[in-house]
Amino acid sequence: PYAWAKLLYLRDAGPTEVGGFGVTAEPDPLLVEDLRLVKQSCTAVSVAFDDGAVADHFDACVDAGLSPERFARVWAHTHPGDCPRPSGTDERTFERAFGGC
Numbered sequence: 001p002y003a004w005a006k007l008l009y010l011r012d013a014g015p016t017e018v019g020g021f022g023v024t025a026e027p028d029p030l031l032v033e034d035l036r037l038v039k040q041s042c043t044a045v046s047v048a049f050d051d052g053a054v055a056d057h058f059d060a061c062v063d064a065g066l067s068p069e070r071f072a073r074v075w076a077h078t079h080p081g082d083c084p085r086p087s088g089t090d091e092r093t094f095e096r097a098f099g100g101c
Contacts, residue, residue, distance in 0.1 A: 006035045011078040019047035021057060022074030023066065032074055046089065047077050 003022060010018040019040060022032035039053035061071040075097075079087070086094070 003032045003035045007076055007078065010035075010037075011080075015080050016042040016044055017047045017077050017079060018042055019049065019075065019077035021071055022076050023061070024070050024074060026070065029069060029073070032076075035076060036071070044080055045087070 006020075010020075018037070019042075020035045020037045023034040023036060025031040025033050036057060038057045039050040041048045041050075058068075058072060062068075
């Protein structure tokens with residue numbers, strides 16, 4: 001509920017997309033417990049994470065004792081408006097970043 005509430009807040013906070021990394025539960029990799037934001041550039045149709053901010057996020061999570069499968073596997077972002085479907089850009093990103101996973 002906490003991560004979902006954060007995502008809904010971000011969706012409604014403004015006219016741009018906003019993205020973040022989901023942090024999952026230790027025993028359940030499908031249970032997203034938190035949504036962590038990093039520095040990013042956003043438009044109404046895109047999110048671009050700052051590479052240094054992503055590296056800092058990864059370092060902080062490792063320092064906190066989290067394994068990469070808990071903090072680097074789930075990427076979530078909002079779409080302004082009321083369409084929850086992945087965009088063409090989303091589909092290309094899925095293919096590029098995750099391939100056949």
